[in-house]
Amino acid sequence: MxxxxxxxxxxxxxxxxxxxxxxxxxxxxxxxxxxxxxxxxxxxxxxxxxxxxxxxxxxxxxxxxxxxxxxxxxxxxxxxxxxxxxxxxxxRYPKKVRDLAKMEAQAVEIGVYECNIVAGLLQTPEHARAAIEAAQPPYSQDDVERMVAARVARQSVFERDPAPALSFVLEEAPLRRPLGGTMVWRRQLERVLELGGLRNVTLQVMPTHCEVHSGLDGRIELLKFDDGRAVARSDGAFNGRAVSDLKQLRILELRYGTIRAQALPPQESLALIEQMLGET
Missing domain, CATH: 1.10.260.40 (lambda repressor-like DNA-binding domains)
Structure with missing residues (x-):
């Protein structure tokens, strides 16, 4: 599951x-x-x-x-x-999913590296629906709509005041994949550009031609709170569970920081996405 x-x-x-x-x-x-x-x-x-x-x-x-x-x-x-x-x-959604949304709503800093898809916090409803409907075995339509709603609801972090600091590193390949068709894909790229242009958001693209890549173990998410606490999770570390131990946090922070250093700078990243739009 x-x-x-x-x-x-x-x-x-x-x-x-x-x-x-x-x-x-x-x-x-x-x-x-x-x-x-x-x-x-x-x-x-x-x-x-x-x-x-x-x-x-x-x-x-x-x-x-x-x-x-x-x-x-x-x-x-x-x-x-x-x-x-x-x-x-x-x-109907596992407790850890609801807990993640609650933590994202409280975090003052959020960092996400996503390797296979556009990060859920950046997805349009149409893109989210296309991604979920692509699963095999397929979900029922009722399940699809609930999962889309849950994913979109997490995006309330962009409406918070004061706004949290958000950083994203996305792989180039998923950004180029026309999931859901050309119009859905274009709207998704436009949404990424829109959010990437916010003052509290830093967005970077990991180019496919990068010869050294520290993100091969999968997705990473880092959450930091105003009381100094932090929580992190990575698909390829600590059995995928959320960790708050300082030693484990440092490992994931180092990995995420290295990934950001290897990715394109923010302005070049946005320019690459604009180039993708121009190619459609």
Missing amino acids: SVEEPSWEVDPDDDWGVAVIATVGRQVKLRREAVGMRAADFGMAVGYGEDLVYKIEGGKRIPRPEFLDKADEVLGAGGLLSAMKEDVAKV
């Missing part, structure tokens, strides 16, 4: 998620019993098996949004059950 892939099972270690799904299940059960409907009959009305109804009511299964809409209609809940979809959608 990828880090952003949603699940219909409740993570037992996610206390907030467990509480949300338990509350939703309890509300469904109370509403069902209040109208005198058996679980089997209710299941037939919403298109679910009796066993799955009991799992949802018992807080063991995360309900789909269409289930909550249908349940709201069948049980005459007046919008109460449908209104729970927003919190339920958040639970």
Whole structure:
């Protein structure tokens, strides 16, 4: 399972998620019993098996949004059950994904090296959708839309005041890949140029002809906070887990700093992206 892939099972270690799904299940059960409907009959009305109804009511299964809409209609809940979809959608993403978004929202410095795709914080919704839809085996359309929404929601970091300092290093090859078609690709390049031009953003491109490359172990993200704390994660170090130990942080900071030194300077990077746009 990828880090952003949603699940219909409740993570037992996610206390907030467990509480949300338990509350939703309890509300469904109370509403069902209040109208005198058996679980089997209710299941037939919403298109679910009796066993799955009991799992949802018992807080063991995360309900789909269409289930909550249908349940709201069948049980005459007046919008109460449908209104729970927003919190339920958040639970479907692993706790570490929600924690990452929360940390990004609090960080005063964010540094990202992305090797295979355009960094998620820079993606347009259309580009994000094309990238997610390319996965195999494919996600359902419902899953795709939720994953796109989660990715775009993280981009609120660009609207913060005071603004955090952000730096990005992107590989040239993914920037040249017309993912989603020419129009989606052009809009993505324009978005990268737009964000790269912000005063609090430093954007660099790692050219494909670079003979020495310290980013071959994969993606890196560094987060620093105003109280002096820092957290970092790399696909190719420490089993991909987030670290805050000073020795481990120094390793990832050194790696990220070296990558930045090897990449094109910011102005040359933006000029290269403008050149890509001109070639389309």
